[in-house]
Amino acid sequence: MVPATADPTAREEIEDLRENDREVLEFLSRDPGSLVGFQGIRRRLRIHPEKLSRALQRLARDELVDRTDLGYRVTPKALSILSPTAIESDSPGVPVLQTYLPAGTDLRGLVASLKGAWMGPLRWYGLSESEGEIRASWLTEDGEIQLDVRLRVGQLSITALVDAPDRLDEAARLAHQLFQHLSRGAFARVSG
Numbered sequence: 001m002v003p004a005t006a007d008p009t010a011r012e013e014i015e016d017l018r019e020n021d022r023e024v025l026e027f028l029s030r031d032p033g034s035l036v037g038f039q040g041i042r043r044r045l046r047i048h049p050e051k052l053s054r055a056l057q058r059l060a061r062d063e064l065v066d067r068t069d070l071g072y073r074v075t076p077k078a079l080s081i082l083s084p085t086a087i088e089s090d091s092p093g094v095p096v097l098q099t100y101l102p103a104g105t106d107l108r109g110l111v112a113s114l115k116g117a118w119m120g121p122l123r124w125y126g127l128s129e130s131e132g133e134i135r136a137s138w139l140t141e142d143g144e145i146q147l148d149v150r151l152r153v154g155q156l157s158i159t160a161l162v163d164a165p166d167r168l169d170e171a172a173r174l175a176h177q178l179f180q181h182l183s184r185g186a187f188a189r190v191s192g
Contacts, residue, residue, distance in 0.1 A: 020047055020055040025064055028074040029082055033128050034135075035071035037116070040125035043143035070115060071126050093148060093159035094168065096175040100154060107151045110182070111136050119181050122147065122174060138178065145171045147178055156182065 017025065023045055028036060036044075042052050056072060059065035064078040101107075111134050116124045122138035125146065129135070134151045144163040149156065158179060160171035 018055065018058070020051050021058055023047070024052070024055050025059060025074065025078060025082070028065060028072060029079060031128060032074050032079055033130055034126050034137075035068055035073050035128065036126035037071040037124055039123060040137070040139055041072065043123065043125075043139050043141065044146075046143065093146075093161040094171070096147075096158045096160050096172050097179060098155065098157040099179075101151070101156050103154065105154075107134055107153070111151065114182070119178055120174070122178060140174070145174065147171065147175050149178065149182065 024041060024047075027041065027045055028034075038049075038052070038056070041047070041056075042049055045052070047055070056065060056067070059078075060067055064075055066073050066075050111127065114136060115127060118124065119138065121140050123141060125137040125139045127134070127136050132152055136149045136151070138147050138149075139145065145167055146161040148159045148161070150159070156179075158175045160168065160175055162168050162171050
């Protein structure tokens with residue numbers, strides 16, 4: 001997990017991490033640009049809330065994780081001392097739907113109105129923003145279905161990541177319910 005070329009102090013810091021700390025750090029490092037909410041981390045990793053809270057506090061104290069109003073993310077310091085093999089991207093998922101968004105849709109306003117929202121069995125998971133794209137994610141309570149909503153100018157797509165193939169139909173149904181909710185918000189936020 002720690003490259004041989006890492007600073008010796010950094011190597012000791014990573015090697016001294018507790019199991020939950022290491023698990024949280026590795027999880028957040030899979031998508032370094034994402035902000036993942038506390039409950040999203042808890043659901044995905046299935047860690048008791050008290051243990052997770054303590055792990056996040058230790059990681060923040062050691063400047064390995066940043067806490068924001070939108071969630072937690074791994075710091076550049078942590079990324080600089082993690083080995084490349086510890087940073088594995090999750091599978092891309094299964095595309096469920098893709099649609100055109102009307103010109104002038106306020107993407108940031110749409111996301112701002114939805115962040116933290118629960119929709120049926122879906123719980124807010126996190127937010128990621130990269131050049132030209134905003135990704136908002138929701139998880140089922142059991143953490144076995146994740147829906148990623150990707151918003152770009154003129155485009156909305158929903159991708160499902162499922163732990164078991166037999167949950168794909170449920171993921172598709174939930175994605176369409178999420179889309180209904182999103183589309184009401186999108187059409188309300190068309191400017192001019």
